[in-house]
Each structure stands twice: as C-alpha cells, then as structure tokens.
Amino acid sequence: MLKKKTMINTDYVMPKDNYGKNIWKFLANEMKPKGKFLTPFNIISIPIMILGLVLIVIRFWKGIGSITNLTQEVPWGLWIGFDVVTGVAFAGGAYVITFIVYILNVKKYHSIVRVTVLNGFLAYVFYAGALLLDLGRPWNVVNPIIGNGFGTSSVLFLVAWHFLLYMFAQLIEFSPAVAEWLGAKRAHKILSGMTIAAVIFGITLSTLHQSGLGALYLMAKDKIHPLWYSEFIPILFFVSSIFAGLSLVILEGSISQKVFFTQISDKNHKSHSSIVVGLAKICGVTMFVYFFLQVIVIVHGQHWNLLNTPMGYWYLTEMFGFVLFPMLLFIYSYRRNSSLVAMIAAVIAMLGVIINRLNVTVIGYRWDAVTHYYPSWMEIVVTLAVIFTEIWIFRWVINRMPVLRESPSWAKNNK
Amino acid sequence: MILNRRNFLQVLGITGITLAVGKKSIAEPTDNTKIDFYGILIDSTRCVGCQSCEYACAEVNSLPEPTESINPDVIRKTNENRRTVVNAYNTSKGEYYVKTQCMHCNEAACASACLTQAMHKTTKGPVIWRSNKCMGCRYCMISCPFDIPKFEYHSANPKIQKCDMCFNSIEEGKLPACAEACPAEAIVFGTRRELIKEARKRIFENPDEYYDHIYGEHEAGGTGVLYLSPVPFNELGFNTTIQKSSYPELSKGFLYSVPTIFVLWPAILIGIKEATKNNHAKEEDND
Numbered sequence: 001m002l003k004k005k006t007m008i009n010t011d012y013v014m015p016k017d018n019y020g021k022n023i024w025k026f027l028a029n030e031m032k033p034k035g036k037f038l039t040p041f042n043i044i045s046i047p048i049m050i051l052g053l054v055l056i057v058i059r060f061w062k063g064i065g066s067i068t069n070l071t072q073e074v075p076w077g078l079w080i081g082f083d084v085v086t087g088v089a090f091a092g093g094a095y096v097i098t099f100i101v102y103i104l105n106v107k108k109y110h111s112i113v114r115v116t117v118l119n120g121f122l123a124y125v126f127y128a129g130a131l132l133l134d135l136g137r138p139w140n141v142v143n144p145i146i147g148n149g150f151g152t153s154s155v156l157f158l159v160a161w162h163f164l165l166y167m168f169a170q171l172i173e174f175s176p177a178v179a180e181w182l183g184a185k186r187a188h189k190i191l192s193g194m195t196i197a198a199v200i201f202g203i204t205l206s207t208l209h210q211s212g213l214g215a216l217y218l219m220a221k222d223k224i225h226p227l228w229y230s231e232f233i234p235i236l237f238f239v240s241s242i243f244a245g246l247s248l249v250i251l252e253g254s255i256s257q258k259v260f261f262t263q264i265s266d267k268n269h270k271s272h273s274s275i276v277v278g279l280a281k282i283c284g285v286t287m288f289v290y291f292f293l294q295v296i297v298i299v300h301g302q303h304w305n306l307l308n309t310p311m312g313y314w315y316l317t318e319m320f321g322f323v324l325f326p327m328l329l330f331i332y333s334y335r336r337n338s339s340l341v342a343m344i345a346a347v348i349a350m351l352g353v354i355i356n357r358l359n360v361t362v363i364g365y366r367w368d369a370v371t372h373y374y375p376s377w378m379e380i381v382v383t384l385a386v387i388f389t390e391i392w393i394f395r396w397v398i399n400r401m402p403v404l405r406e407s408p409s410w411a412k413n414n415k
Numbered sequence: 416m417i418l419n420r421r422n423f424l425q426v427l428g429i430t431g432i433t434l435a436v437g438k439k440s441i442a443e444p445t446d447n448t449k450i451d452f453y454g455i456l457i458d459s460t461r462c463v464g465c466q467s468c469e470y471a472c473a474e475v476n477s478l479p480e481p482t483e484s485i486n487p488d489v490i491r492k493t494n495e496n497r498r499t500v501v502n503a504y505n506t507s508k509g510e511y512y513v514k515t516q517c518m519h520c521n522e523a524a525c526a527s528a529c530l531t532q533a534m535h536k537t538t539k540g541p542v543i544w545r546s547n548k549c550m551g552c553r554y555c556m557i558s559c560p561f562d563i564p565k566f567e568y569h570s571a572n573p574k575i576q577k578c579d580m581c582f583n584s585i586e587e588g589k590l591p592a593c594a595e596a597c598p599a600e601a602i603v604f605g606t607r608r609e610l611i612k613e614a615r616k617r618i619f620e621n622p623d624e625y626y627d628h629i630y631g632e633h634e635a636g637g638t639g640v641l642y643l644s645p646v647p648f649n650e651l652g653f654n655t656t657i658q659k660s661s662y663p664e665l666s667k668g669f670l671y672s673v674p675t676i677f678v679l680w681p682a683i684l685i686g687i688k689e690a691t692k693n694n695h696a697k698e699e700d701n702d
Contacts, residue, residue, distance in 0.1 A: 065568025072494060072565050075553035103684050105691040136551020136566060136573040140531065149532035149548040155666050156554050157530035158673060196688070204680040208673055215669040219524050219558035219662050222654070234669050 023182065034399050045388035052385020055378050056133060064136060067378040073366055078375035079134040081361030083383055085213050086354050087127030088163075089237070092245030094120025094170060095206035096282075098199045109275060111268045114177055114403045115256065116249050119394065121170040126390040128163045133382065155215045162209035169202035180411045181401040188411055211238040217360055225364035227306055227315045230297045233360065239290045243283040244353040247346035250276050250283075254343050260398055263405040273339045280342035283349065284330035291323050311367060318359065322352025452521065452540030453585060454607035454639040455594060456614055457514050459651060460624055461601035464501055464512035471596035472499045472516075475581060485512065490652060495565045498578045499593060506650040513651045514593070514602070517542060517563045517578035518631060519639030524662035525555035525564055534564070534575070540607065540639050541580035549575060560635055560654070560662055580639070610641055617643060636661025 059067050070077050097116045100106050132138045143149055144160050151157045172194050179188035214237030217224060230236075257264065257272055264272075306312050329345035332338075362373065398404055402411075469481045479496050483489075487503040487510060499516035519542050526536040533549035536542050544564070551573055555564045567573035581591035589595075594604040603610065611632060618625045630648050631638035634657050642648070649655045 061571060063567070063569045063571055063573060068568075070568060072492070072556070073562060075556040075566060099684075103688045103691070105688070131552075134552075136553065137546075137549055138551070140548065140550040143531040143533075143548055143550060149529070149545075151528075151530040151532045153527040153663060153670065154530040154554070155669065156528065156552065158670070160530055200681050200684045200688075203684060204677060207680060208676055211669070215666055216554070217557070218666040218669065219528060219560075221662070221665060222560055222657070223557075231665070231668070 026182075030400055041391075045392070048381060049385045049388050049392075052382045052388075055382050055385075059133060059382075064134070067376060067382070069373055069376045069379065071371075071373060073369055074362075074373040076134075076365075077362060077373055078379045078383060079130055081358055081365075082354070083127045083130040083386060084134075085361050086357040087123055087130075088213060089210065089241045089244040089353055089357060090248045090350070091120040091123035091127070092206065092210055092241035093249040094173075094245065095203045096242050096245050097249065098173065099203050100282075102196060102199045103203070108271070108278065111271065112249065112253060112275060114174065115252070115398070117170055117173045118177075118397060118403055119248070119252060120245075121167065121174055122390050122394055122397075124163060124167050124170065126386055126393075128167075130383075130386045155212055155218070159209050159212045159216065162205045162212065166202055166205040166209065169198045169205065172198040173202065176411070177401045177403055177407075180407050183408075185410060206241075207238060210241040211235060213237055214360070220365070223366055224360060225306075225311055225367045226301065226303050227298070227311060228356075228360045228364040230301055232293065232297050232300075236290070236293060236297070239286060239293060240353055240356060242286045243290070243349055246279050246283050246286075247349045247353070250279055250342055250346040251350065254339070256398070256404060260404050263398070265406055268404075273337075276339040276342050277334055277337055280330045280339075280345065281334040283346070284327055284334060287323060287327035287330065287349065291319070291327060294319060294323070311364070314359075314363075318352065318355050322348060322355055326352060451606045451608050452519075452639050453580065454519065454540060454605065454610050454641060455580065455591065456603040456605070456610040456641045456643070458601045458603070458617070458643045459511050459513050460643065460645045461599045462501070462512040462514065463599045463601075464503055465598060466501055467596040467598060468514060468593035468602060469497065469499055469501060471592040472578070473497065475584075475592040478576075493563065493565060493577075495567045495574075495576045498576060502652065504651050506646040508645050511645060511651060513642070513644075513653075516593075516640070517580070518561050518635070519578075519580055520635050520661065521637040521639065522661035522663050524558040524560060524635070527663035527666075528554045528558035530554070537582065539582070539585060541582040541585065542577075542639075543579045543582045544575045544577060546574060551575075558662060560657055607637075607639060607641070614641055614643055633659045635659075636664070 055067050064070060068077060068079070094117045097109055097113055101109050101113050132141060135141060140148075144151060144157050145164065172191065175191040176188055176195070179185075179191055211234035214233035214235075217229070217233055218231065221229060253272065253276060257269070307316065326345045326349040329341055329348065333341035333345055362375075366373070402408065464485050466481060466485065472478070473480050476498060478498065481497060481500075483491060485501055485503045487505050490502050491500045493500055493515060499514060501512050501514045503510055503512050519540060520536075523534070523536045523542045525534045526532070526542055528534070529549075530552070531548040531550060533545045533547075534542065534555045535545060551566070553564075553566055553575075555575065556562070556566060563577050565576045567576065581589075581593075584591060590604050591602075594602040603613065605613070611629060614629045614632075618627055618629075624645060626644050626647055628644070628648065630642040630644065630653055631640055636659070642653070644651055644653075647655075
C-alpha cells in the first residue's frame, strides 16, 4: 500500500516532458545553445555584453558617478529616460494585443499573442531590471513592497507596484507556453484558465503605469521645456504607448519571419502580411488621436512664441517628421495593403517615440542649464548590453518553447 | 450577458484585488492649518557673510570644512559636501548675502515623491532623510523645485545629503547649528507662525530697510524657511516665478484617478469581452 502511494507521488514530483525524459536532464539539455554560434549578431553582441558586465561591476564598486555623466541637476539620465521610460512604452504591445484578442475577440491576431507577451515580459524584466543599476541603494529596493515605508502619495510607488504586478500578470499570460515546453499537462490546464483574469488585470495595470511614467514628471514643472511639459503628459504617454508597442510588434514580427522562418507554420506565414497591415491601421488611427491631442495641448498651453526658437524647431520636427509623417505612411500602407511601407512607418514611429520620451526626460529636462547632460559612452554600452541580453533570452525561449511554432496537439484540446 | 459561476468568480476576484490594491494610491492628506511647524527666519539685511553657519553645519554633520570664501562673481550651490552655502549678490542697494539650504516645505515635493517615505516631513516641521528606507532612486531630486537633495555619486553606499534643520538637536530642545552659530542674529529659529509675525513686525517697523515680502510664506505652498530681503527677491537669486500652490498638488489629479480606473477598467473590459463574444464564434465558423 505504502509503495503504491510513493509511486503515485513520483509522478507529480517529476513531471515528464513529451519525450519521457527526466525533467532536470531535459532542462540541462535545453540550456545548451542551438544553431550556429558565430553569427554576425553574436559577434557584435558578445563583446558589448562582456564590456557592459565589466562596467556594471565598476558601477557597484565605485558608485554611479564612476561610469555615468549624471549630475546633481540632472539625476535621471539615459538609463531612466531610455531604458525604463522608452523601453516600457515599447513593451506596450502586449497589453494592446491581449486587449484586441481576448477582450475584443478579434481572432486574427491570435498567432502573435504569445510572441508579443513574451517580448513585453522580457522588456519589463530587463528594462525595469535596468532600474536596479540606476538605484543608488538597490538593497533597499524591496522597501515599498514590504512596507518599510509605503509612500502612497508617490507616483513612483504606483509605478513600482504596477511593474511588479504586471510582470506576474504577463508571466501568467505566457505560462501555458512554458507548460507546453515542459509537457506539464495539468499545470497547463490550470494556467490557461487564468489567462483572461491576468489579461484584464494586466490591461488595467498597463493603463495606469504607462500614464504613470509620464506622471512622474508632473512635479518637475519648472525643469522641463514648456513645449513638452503639460498636465496632459500622462494621457500623451498612454496614447503613444499604444502605437509604440504595436510598431515594435510590426518590426519584431517582420524580423522573426526571417530569423525564425522554420518555426512558423505556412498558415501564419501567409497571414503575416494581413496582420501587419491590420496593425498599421490601428497605429495610424491612434497616431491621429495622439497628434490631435498634441495640437490641443499646444493650443491650450499658448506657447506660440516658443515655436520660433531652436527647441521649437526641434518640437516641430518631432510633431511633423515623427508623428504626422509616419501616421500618413501607416494609412498609406493600409490603403495599398503594403506590409513593407507599414514596416518603414513602424521604424519612423518608433524613432518618434524615442525622441519624444528623451525630449521629456533628457533633452528638454534642464534645457536651459549651462552645462548639459550627455550620456557617457559607458552608459550607452550598458544600455546596449541590456538590450542584447534581452534579445539573447528572447531567442533562447523562441527556439525552445512553442511561441512562434504551433502548440503540441495535446495542448490544443486541453481547455 | 449570462453571468455564470465562473464569470461571477472572476469579477469577484478582480473586484477584490481592486479594493485591496487600488486603495494604496490615495495621496496623503495634510492639514497644515492645525499643525504649527518649526521653521527658520533668515534676514538678509542682517547677514554679514561670515560663513559661521557653513562651518557649524559642516561640523555637526561630519562634512568637510568649507574652503571657498564668498565672492559675488561665483554663485555656489549646495552639494553632497555642504548642506548650506552663503552667497553674495550685488544688488541695487549694494552687496547682500543670502544663505541657501533646504526650504522645508509645508507640503514637501520630495517627501510626497518618495516611494519609501525615506524623505519625510516630520510633524515638527523639518524634512528629514532616513537611510534605512532610501533606495537611491533620486526621484526627490527630480521633484524638488529648489534642487536641494544632493546625491553622493561617487560612493558605493551613497547617501542623500540635505539640511534636516538639525532634527536631532530640535528633538533635544536645542537650536539648529546654523542658528546657534550666527553672530549677527540673521538666523532665527522658532515656530513658523511666530516667525511670520516677527517678519511682519520687522517689515512694518522698518519699511525703508525691507522689501515688503516674506519669501516662503506662500511660495511652493508655504515653506518652513522664511526669508526677508532689502531688495526684490530676484536680485538675490531667488526663483520668484515659483508657483504659490504646493508641488505635490501637481500629481494629485493623476493619483486620485487611479482608484477610479482600477474600479472601472476591469468592469468595462469584462463588459466588452462579453459583448464581443459572438464575434469570436462567428469567426471560428469561417475558419
């Protein structure tokens, strides 16, 4: 009797993968690299990642000032302005796509849900993780979570909690793919059942922290150039995160089509173009809304005289060259059914979002200071190292889990 | 919309989370009218520019002794090695001196920005920094309209340096070091209400000597440190365009909308999901 019981238990303790191997052996095997090692991407990324690691060691040993150009006047530079504020905007694709597929029930985009959620999850882990590098006292990072000071009046408190909760929500949304990879049928069933709740929770969190990242700068009223400061920053950040995220989905999808060609089924290859054009339409419409909001903000702010200054020209470049122009390209691509034009538009729109976020956080921040902040080469290397590490993990997951490729047949009926 | 057990539990779960999580984001209510904060009155007409306060401040806070003397051509700022500095300005009435340090705002932007309450407005008035809570995010520096909190960029265990009005001394019933050290009685410590009265009295009794304004009475929603000046304050390097309402006010609107969105969004999303359910079925038929 006792023996029988033990046997039943082992079945649970050691879940079997599809091939019936021991789970640890299976994992150890999966850790090994797959495919060619000396690809151009690896040759470029490996030295940068190693250099980045060295710089990170120096940073923790000698202080943040040893590798960054941050000053007492400009305490947040590239690592916050680009890695966190811009990176999270690009991760917005996950909440938009899950909204379209699970809430609006538009099934057409179902094939890109997993890759988008994976992308979003990794972006949060890495870019919010990059925040740890920027924290002077990172060992205290758990304080707002464990309650060694609930700073409830702080926008940053809200953003920190939301980052954490949203990472869990995204992990739950993605977890069925992990379960399929491990062959954990029972876990797959439970986790799949949690998807909708995670999606609804995730969209709510995203709405608040995408806008929250903008709200962080509301108190820096006297420090940000008036063309970029307004009480509407949170709304502008939220709306732009929609097309920022979708533009990244378009770009990433087009690259994945080539890089991971063998993993994608014929059906999904064929639908790719129609997905891209569909997303281009959504981008075009949201960019129109965004442009319209920007016009209202400038009319409301009455800063006409500032337009005829160098910063004003830069503002107009952003609005016309990187918002209106890609918006027209998106609409054109939709009319002409051209995924190539959509991709070009996506790249320009992404540049526009980078420019906008940097204008608020770095370029327009203390624009009138005598000495300007420019990121040091070391800050840029660390940023690139973070991005490359994320792409490495992304590739590792895609090559192992059913993200782009079809789920195993057992998983499809397991609902 | 048919509400089955599963949906009901989902709604219930999300509402529960909402009520639990959504509550956190309500901005701190402060009723300033009831509390009488301690403050400091700095009278520029009396300051002689001896830098005694700088030396006393450095000694009390174990910071390096000041090395630079005062020069009207060089405006010094506080930094991670000095919590207070005295600058000279050539004004329309001649050379005058002004001491700079934390303003100890009634509704401090830095304290409301701090996500761990490491930066803290004490009930006595001083805004203090607590090392065991701070994670070094420097959001206090972003939000402070006076650019006061300073960060030790070249330390592996960095601290935020700023004037804390010698909070520990105040607790023991003693004066802040700078007020104690000032030989010219240009720095007066007391409750904010007393200090405003005293400042008004000085302006009233010597209308020719003083510019008729108390800097800090209303600036940034009122500050714990108050200034008197012989000339308009912009001549002494003060930011006179600073807003009169408090800085935390700027993000209050956003923070107040958070619970609303947390309650409304899940409900709306579930509603839309149910409304579009048939979409899904139709498209599946087409497949």
